[in-house]
Amino acid sequence: MQNYFKNKIALVTGSSRGFGYSVALKLAKEGADLIITSRTTGALEELSEKILNFGGRVTVAPLDLTNQLHTQLFCKTIYEKFGKIDIFIHSAFLAIPMAPVETISENDIVKYFKSNTFLTQRLIKLVHPLLKKQKDSIAVFISDNTKKANKKFLGIHNAIQAANKEIVMSYSEETLRIGPKVLLFEPLPMPTKTRNIMFPGEDKKLLSTCKDEANKLIKLLIDKIQN
Secondary structure, three states: OOOOOOOOEEEEEOOOOHHHHHHHHHHHHOOOEEEEEEOOHHHHHHHHHHHHHOOOEEEEEEOOOOOHHHHHHHHHHHHHHOOOOOEEEEOOOOOOOOOOHHHOOHHHHHHHHHHHHHHHHHHHHHHHHHHOOOOOOEEEEEOOOHHHHOOOOOHHHHHHHHHHHHHHHHHHHHOOOOOOEEEEEOOOOOOOHHHHHHOOOOOHHHOOOHHHHHHHHHHHHHHHHHO
16 A cells, blocks of 8 residues: 555545445555445445455445435535545446336436436535645546447436536536546446446456456546646
């Protein structure tokens, strides 16, 4: 461990499994003080135990981020306890099963946009005051490259990803001079629960691993911090 992120407060959403889990674990190994959040309490506690076992520091926050009041209180608690966030990784995503566009109900479309795109904007609004406490803070939003390979049966998923990207890139341009640094990170396809919901039966041997993709992101973060 090089302690690249010593004294850095890092918040990782969707950290109970998959890519978010791997990123949080790697950040902790590199010295960051972790705040991990997900709906799944048991998996968060397992990750917390791993971090504590190698002497890392972690705060566990089981939370449904779509609950606006709870999310507001959560960010207020972060401010009261830490006063800032240095690194924000938004990895949480509600998977959207493949389906023909004409079969998807308006209620489901609204649900998916609320749980993904609306949430992305809300988190930016709530986390930005914590990030701007220091000039070298970084916010990373996870995207995917599914839309590049296929459009059939992925209309709503691709629409949400496109909307998320536009929001994030606008945020990036708006904070270019004043910070934080805002990145859109697109890992290679990984054998995650989200991926399995979208592509059941896919040959997982053809996919990258969460650990490998997390390592790529960590290297990118180190580069951004050092330059």
